[in-house]
Amino acid sequence: MTSGLLFALVGIALFGLGAAGVLLIGHLLRRILAFNLMGSGAFLVLVGLAQRNDVPDPVPQAMVLTGIVVAVAATALALALARRLQALTGRLDLPEDDDA
């Protein structure tokens, strides 16, 4: 097993943990963190698979670099929305979660 493949497998594990977190956790801050974990897992898969041969492929690496920056922007927007929700309703979970 090459180290690139190991990165990809760890990336899948992180993605799975994040996906379970997004689906199972009600608290919005923790849900945003879990969503970020999913993103990190996807990036790790891309970077890992790009270097499973001896010469790394620069295209997925550039994609990940773009992805990280967009993920930061998306996280900041999600946090702003969560804070707005807390300012308006005083709670940090979505109302439809109560029905489940």
Added chain:
Amino acid sequence: MKRLAIIAAVLAFAAATGAAMLDLAPAAIDLRTPAAAHLAQSGVSHPVTAVLLNYRAYDTLLEIAVLLLALLAILAVAGTPAAAPPQASDPVVQTLARLVAPLAVVVAVYLLWAGAFRPGGAFQAGAVLAAAAVLLHLAGLLRGWGFPPLRLRLGLAAGFAVFLTVAAVLAMRGALLEYPPDTAGMLILLIESGLTFSLGLILAGLFLCLAHEDETS
């Protein structure tokens, strides 16, 4: 019951994907050879920077647009109360922040320059600049942002504007973002400088626009 079903589904997905990874065929399209073959004409000698700002510069153009859009959305959501004065902090922390901030600017300029031939580039440099701004804010030396004034708004949009201008001029000469090989290096440096400046401001803004609300409430 629902929790168990979700956990089982996630585990099954991870196991199936992991098995697929272990048994993965070589990539059908190998981009390493063409990426390396055209590196001499791309204006930079580091392949990742060449992909980001030459081969797939379109992605990067849209990326800076997405960042600007996210900041606009945050400004719209966060409202526009006046910026509160910074909270006083430990003088040791303040002195340290005053020392680190100029160093961070030097590191950012180095990263920007190094991007042409080794890992580095506009995004890393912008992140370092933004980190310096966040540090100054946490040390109580820099105010959180209210609604940004005109000068700041121009700075936030400058990187995207420079990139868009280069793209428009090149589109008139031929294809969108197809640099002529002899000026590619200069054009990439110009775009990256604009990107670094604006990215630093935008990433700092993502933090500082959310921070000021904290102090007023």
